[in-house]
Amino acid sequence: MTSPVRLALLGCGTVGGEVVRLLHEQSADLAARIGAPLEIAGIAVRRLGRDRGDLPVDPALFTTDALGLIKRDDVDVVVEVVGGIEPARGWLVEALRAGKSVVTANKALLAEDGGALHDAAAEGGADLYYEAAVAGAIPLLRPLRESLHGDRITRVTGIVNGTTNFILSAMDATGAGFAEALEEATELGYAEADPTADVEGFDAAAKAAILASLAFHTRVGAADVHREGITEVTAADVASARAMGCTIKLLCIAARGVDAAGGETVNVRVHPAMIPRTHPLASVGDAFNAVFVEAEAAGQLMFYGRGAGGAPTASAVLGDVVAVARNRLAGVRAASESAYADLPVRPMGEALTRYHVSLDVTDRPGVLAAVAGVFARHDVSIATVRQGSAGDAGTPGRGADAELVIVTHVAPDAALAATVTELRTLDIVRSVTSVLRVEGGV
Numbered sequence: 001m002t003s004p005v006r007l008a009l010l011g012c013g014t015v016g017g018e019v020v021r022l023l024h025e026q027s028a029d030l031a032a033r034i035g036a037p038l039e040i041a042g043i044a045v046r047r048l049g050r051d052r053g054d055l056p057v058d059p060a061l062f063t064t065d066a067l068g069l070i071k072r073d074d075v076d077v078v079v080e081v082v083g084g085i086e087p088a089r090g091w092l093v094e095a096l097r098a099g100k101s102v103v104t105a106n107k108a109l110l111a112e113d114g115g116a117l118h119d120a121a122a123e124g125g126a127d128l129y130y131e132a133a134v135a136g137a138i139p140l141l142r143p144l145r146e147s148l149h150g151d152r153i154t155r156v157t158g159i160v161n162g163t164t165n166f167i168l169s170a171m172d173a174t175g176a177g178f179a180e181a182l183e184e185a186t187e188l189g190y191a192e193a194d195p196t197a198d199v200e201g202f203d204a205a206a207k208a209a210i211l212a213s214l215a216f217h218t219r220v221g222a223a224d225v226h227r228e229g230i231t232e233v234t235a236a237d238v239a240s241a242r243a244m245g246c247t248i249k250l251l252c253i254a255a256r257g258v259d260a261a262g263g264e265t266v267n268v269r270v271h272p273a274m275i276p277r278t279h280p281l282a283s284v285g286d287a288f289n290a291v292f293v294e295a296e297a298a299g300q301l302m303f304y305g306r307g308a309g310g311a312p313t314a315s316a317v318l319g320d321v322v323a324v325a326r327n328r329l330a331g332v333r334a335a336s337e338s339a340y341a342d343l344p345v346r347p348m349g350e351a352l353t354r355y356h357v358s359l360d361v362t363d364r365p366g367v368l369a370a371v372a373g374v375f376a377r378h379d380v381s382i383a384t385v386r387q388g389s390a391g392d393a394g395t396p397g398r399g400a401d402a403e404l405v406i407v408t409h410v411a412p413d414a415a416l417a418a419t420v421t422e423l424r425t426l427d428i429v430r431s432v433t434s435v436l437r438v439e440g441g442v
Contacts, residue, residue: 018314111206137312162287349414
């Protein structure tokens with residue numbers, strides 16, 4: 001055994017506490033795997049007096065001076081589990097430029113300004129690892145940036161937010177509405193008191209940016225990701241999906257494509273979508289995550305497991321700590337960021353997708369022809385049409401209502417959106433009751 005590898009831990013909440021616990025419980029095994037023991041040099045926290053239960057750590061290690069801890073000469077590796085953009089960005093740039101390797105679970109920072117971290121790592125000759133930033137303990141990012149480097153990834157489709165997956169799974173299983181399913185998720189601890197980051201898709205969009213950057217060797221930021229949440233998904237939408245043999249999931253989708261000139265591009269988006277129940281992602285329930293990767297040589301691969309929680313995330317953090325500690329002892333650095341492709345990000349309007357559109361229309365002759373004419377004017381081909389009763393014909397002042405449910409063939413998203421916009425102007429259309437994208441070959 002050589003001298004210990006000393007860690008500065010930034011944050012000691014749910015994940016940080018689990019990191020401390022696992023370091024204590026598995027100290028002998030970790031030392032054997034690395035070739036040197038791991039020691040905590042210090043733990044930066046916001047409040048020194050907070051009750052941390054029976055955490056197996058010397059209270060003298062706690063400090064509120066994160067930057068001072070990072071700058072200490074006896075710190076080899078910085079582990080950041082605080083989250084947020086600032087002051088975490090300044091701390092990690094300081095560490096990397098000083099040649100101290102960084103392990104982080106900070107998806108928001110990586111999606112917002114991962115390029116600055118990678119540049120600082122290159123400047124300081126340090127490692128930057130972040131397996132825990134996407135899908136918790138699921139070994140996903142390292143296969144993308146290492147195992148599949150000899151292949152060409154064409155598409156990544158994933159369920160990467162456990163809260164929204166629990167909500168949509170509950171709606172599908174029980175017929176509950178969004179508000180009811182969200183209340184259950186909150187009571188069970190799956191949803192935060194303020195669930196905005198989850199239900200509006202911000203969390204999934206940050207993860208989508210990280211996945212796309214690794215898969216396509218291109219720097220993709222959160223601002224490049226088209227984002228829609230699940231707050232508008234209704235029980236009626238879920239029932240309509242079931243009638244089609246589908247279920248609804250919040251998907252992150254990153255795909256290669258070509259522009260009008262034939263140049264290669266990437267498109268990255270997060271939104272709810274119908275997928276067939278035969279698709280591997282359809283059976284991913286509860287708060288689990290799964291990512292479906294398609295590559296030219298390897299074919300289809302799926303990564304599945306718990307995507308959040310203190311213990312799973314800490315497991316991924318420690319896996320990275322072992323890797324950077326071994327690199328440090330060997331005097332080597334891991335492969336640097338691969339962003340050589342630098343592909344342009346295609347806007348959402350150019351993405352090829354399909355729509356499921358539900359219309360509340362007046363029940364009279366010629367309605368279907370008029371609606372079909374709108375689709376034709378925007379070069380959108382209709383795949384299927386389902387008709388049914390949608391209202392009370394005896395309502396005073398109203399004629400009989402009918403429901404039209406239309407599923408399109410693949411078309412540019414802009415053309416599909418323009419079609420829906422025009423449908424809303426027709427006097428025969430009382431309302432466009434639902435618009436959802438359809439993925440997975442329904």
